[in-house]
Amino acid sequence: MSDFINEFANTLIFNKLATEHNIVGCSSAEIDIIEQIFDIRLPELYKNFLQKMGHQAGRFGQGTDMFYQHLIDNQEGFQELLQEDEVVFELDKNFFVISSHQGYIYHFFDIVEDLIDPPIYGYMEGDFKVKQTNSRFSDFLLGNLKEELSL
Numbered sequence: 001m002s003d004f005i006n007e008f009a010n011t012l013i014f015n016k017l018a019t020e021h022n023i024v025g026c027s028s029a030e031i032d033i034i035e036q037i038f039d040i041r042l043p044e045l046y047k048n049f050l051q052k053m054g055h056q057a058g059r060f061g062q063g064t065d066m067f068y069q070h071l072i073d074n075q076e077g078f079q080e081l082l083q084e085d086e087v088v089f090e091l092d093k094n095f096f097v098i099s100s101h102q103g104y105i106y107h108f109f110d111i112v113e114d115l116i117d118p119p120i121y122g123y124m125e126g127d128f129k130v131k132q133t134n135s136r137f138s139d140f141l142l143g144n145l146k147e148e149l150s151l
Contacts, residue, residue: 002044002045002048004045004048004138005045005048005049005051005052005053006052008141008142008145009023009052009053009057011145012057012058012060012145013058015145015149017057017058017059017060017145017148017149018053018057018058018059018060019058022056022057022058023052023053023056023057023058024053024054024055024056024057025050025051025052025053025054025055026050026051026054026055026068028051030050030054030068031047031050031051031054034050034068034071037072038075038093038096039093040093040094040096040111041111041115042096042111043109043111043114043115043116043117043118043137044115044116044117045116045117045136045137045138046096046098046109046118046137049137049141050068053067054067054068055067055068055069059148060144060145060148061099061144063101063102064099064100064101064102064144065099065100065101066098066099066100070100071097071098073100074097074098074099074100074106075091075096075097077097077100077103077106078091078097078100078106078108078123079091081103081104081106081123081125082123085125085126085128087123087128087129087130089123089129089130091108092110094110094111094112095108095109095110095111095121096108096109096111098120098137098140103125104124104125104126105122105123105124105125106122106123107120107121107122107133107140108120108121108122109121109137114136117136117137117138118136118137119132119134119135119136120132120133120134120136120137120139120140121133
């Protein structure tokens with residue numbers, strides 16, 4: 001397990017966004033299922049995230065579908081939104097959607113770019129373009145944490 005993910009979990013606990021009991025990770029078998037369904041190899045830091053808190057991370061991520069039970073639906077929902085917005089962007093097989101915020105904001109990474117801590121790209125309904133939102137997945141997590149702490 002990566003030191004970053006362990007420190008991130010400890011930060012959630014320290015800031016009372018989670019407890020040790022409501023941080024629930026995925027099994028290796030569950031992670032393997034996702035890799036098989038999408039025929040990809042997930043980046044290491046993302047796999048570490050899933051192992052540590054892939055099912056639940058306390059109040060962190062509430063309102064955002066970023067946990068295991070939403071990963072398949074996120075992929076389909078993003079594709080539908082792109083079609084509805086008539087965006088000329090192909091959700092390539094190397095792209096993996098990691099989150100959906102209320103069905104109108106999606107984030108994903110490209111596994112070809114980095115198999116450790118990849119850049120994160122985002123799309124917001126009506127924006128009509130995909131853009132890089134974070135230079136690394138770890139920055140995506142820290143940005144979401146900062147946003148939740150400011151609320």
